[in-house]
Amino acid sequence: MKNSELLRRSLAAVWHPCTQMKQHAGGELPMIPVARGEGAWLYDFDGRRYLDAISSWWVNLFGHANPRINAALREQLDELEHVILAGFTHRPVVELSERLSALAGGTLGHCFFASDGASATEIALKMSFHSWRNRGLEKKQGFLCLEGGYHGETVGALAVTDVAIFKDAYAPLVRAAATVPSPDARKARDGETPADVARRTAAELERYLAEHHETLAAFIVEPLIQCASGMVMYDPEYLRLARALCDRYQVHLICDEIAVGCGRTGSFFAHEQAGIRPDFLCLSKGISGGYLPLSIVLTTDAIYEAFYDDATARGFLHSHSYTGNALACCAALATLDIFAADRVLVENQARAVKLAAMLAPLAERPYVRNIRQRGMIAAFDVDTADAGFSRRFYRAALDRETLLRPIGTTVYVMPPYIVDDEEIAHLGRSIAGALEDALPA
Numbered sequence: 253m254k255n256s257e258l259l260r261r262s263l264a265a266v267w268h269p270c271t272q273m274k275q276h277a278g279g280e281l282p283m284i285p286v287a288r289g290e291g292a293w294l295y296d297f298d299g300r301r302y303l304d305a306i307s308s309w310w311v312n313l314f315g316h317a318n319p320r321i322n323a324a325l326r327e328q329l330d331e332l333e334h335v336i337l338a339g340f341t342h343r344p345v346v347e348l349s350e351r352l353s354a355l356a357g358g359t360l361g362h363c364f365f366a367s368d369g370a371s372a373t374e375i376a377l378k379m380s381f382h383s384w385r386n387r388g389l390e391k392k393q394g395f396l397c398l399e400g401g402y403h404g405e406t407v408g409a410l411a412v413t414d415v416a417i418f419k420d421a422y423a424p425l426v427r428a429a430a431t432v433p434s435p436d437a438r439k440a441r442d443g444e445t446p447a448d449v450a451r452r453t454a455a456e457l458e459r460y461l462a463e464h465h466e467t468l469a470a471f472i473v474e475p476l477i478q479c480a481s482g483m484v485m486y487d488p489e490y491l492r493l494a495r496a497l498c499d500r501y502q503v504h505l506i507c508d509e510i511a512v513g514c515g516r517t518g519s520f521f522a523h524e525q526a527g528i529r530p531d532f533l534c535l536s537k538g539i540s541g542g543y544l545p546l547s548i549v550l551t552t553d554a555i556y557e558a559f560y561d562d563a564t565a566r567g568f569l570h571s572h573s574y575t576g577n578a579l580a581c582c583a584a585l586a587t588l589d590i591f592a593a594d595r596v597l598v599e600n601q602a603r604a605v606k607l608a609a610m611l612a613p614l615a616e617r618p619y620v621r622n623i624r625q626r627g628m629i630a631a632f633d634v635d636t637a638d639a640g641f642s643r644r645f646y647r648a649a650l651d652r653e654t655l656l657r658p659i660g661t662t663v664y665v666m667p668p669y670i671v672d673d674e675e676i677a678h679l680g681r682s683i684a685g686a687l688e689d690a691l692p693a
């Protein structure tokens with residue numbers, strides 16, 4: 253296979269996601285053929301390489317073609333690839349449920365399985381609503397989300413996604429949830445700390461809950477970082493206050509850790525940094541190490557018991573063909589094994605310090621704003637009115653052997669947890685150079 257042949261056939265036959273296809277056809281955006289991956293690197297058919305600094309859309313934790321995950325999957329292939337999960341069960345799905353519940357401190361003892369993040373969101377929304385209904389609180393039908401929140405793009409998940417570029421075209425189809433202001437730390441007024449912003453915005457949350465709690469089923473948040481709307485970071489104080497308010501007003505708290513879970517923010521789950529537990533926890537992306545589509549909704553005994561009944565219709569009947577797929581669960585178990593064996597969270601502390609040091613010199617550039625970081629996610633904003641910035645930066649980074657996809661004018665890095673010093677240095681050079689290329693002097 254040659255690069256050129258694969259590109260031609262891909263543009264003819266594959267409808268690529270999150271893409272205006274005409275930009276590829278017109279040559280404005282390159283299409284990158286990938287022949288193979290190894291560690292943090294992707295290679296094309298000519299041996300040209302790219303450092304995968306965004307973990308292939310935030311999913312890859314331990315590198316491409318990871319030998320340990322590969323070996324586990326090979327073994328699983330010979331045992332069981334998949335089996336219906338209604339009425340049947342298997343070792344990987346049981347072990348994964350037990351281990352995730354243990355990681356969540358034993359408070360979220362029931363795991364429901366799907367394949368993508370948007371479905372996990374929808375499952376949590378359906379479960380929340382249905383559990384209130386089963387308890388006779390039928391008026392609790394509404395949902396609340398944060399401004400700029402992102403929870404997936406199926407029609408149901410778009411209800412709680414507040415990102416215009418993904419939502420506006422489908423607005424007539426969507427039963428939009430209410431939004432409350434984001435605790436975005438960049439909104440600090442003179443003298444305010446990020447915790448002050450959290451308290452100020454939590455007061456607005458309280459006003460909303462006080463008025464609407466009787467018709468509200470759940471409040472859904474991305475703990476600590478609203479990734480898709482531009483790595484918007486906020487203080488854990490907001491989660492502490494939101495948890496207390498949700499308890500006071502009888503509203504479920506859904507933590508969508510699809511992007512920020514699995515060690516991204518420094519703790520295994522992001523919500524741990526606020527010392528709280530949610531009523532629902534959504535996981536996907538990194539949980540399978542970036543190998544296979546898998547999502548999981550964890551919930552409490554109390555919610556599980558609201559469905560436990562003689563009547564079939566009071567059960568949670570959501571069905572999905574590939575639920576609990578054995579190979580995907582096996583990849584997740586192998587991923588959790590690596591966390592345990594390699595003390596990944598501890599090792600990542602040193603890695604995060606190196607990422608910070610790599611970005612620090614950028615602060616001197618007059619157009620760089622709000623350098624921010626939590627664990628293995630770091631970002632900064634570029635002060636430019638140029639709508640073409642993000643595409644030009646993307647291209648310029650590719651020219652420097654690096655995969656980086658700015659969100660608007662926010663440049664971010666979210667590398668796999670295996671990047672070494674040399675790769676971090678490469679990343680630093682690529683960012684510095686791509687900024688110069690993308691912002692003509």
Ligand SMILES: *Cc1c(COP(=O)(O)O)cnc(C)c1O
Pocket residue numbers: 367368369370371373402403404405474479480508509510511512536537
């Ligand atoms: C990516 C993402 C989703 C959606 O996951 P998909 O697998 O792309 O459907 C939901 N919530 C958050 C926070 C995400 O980052």
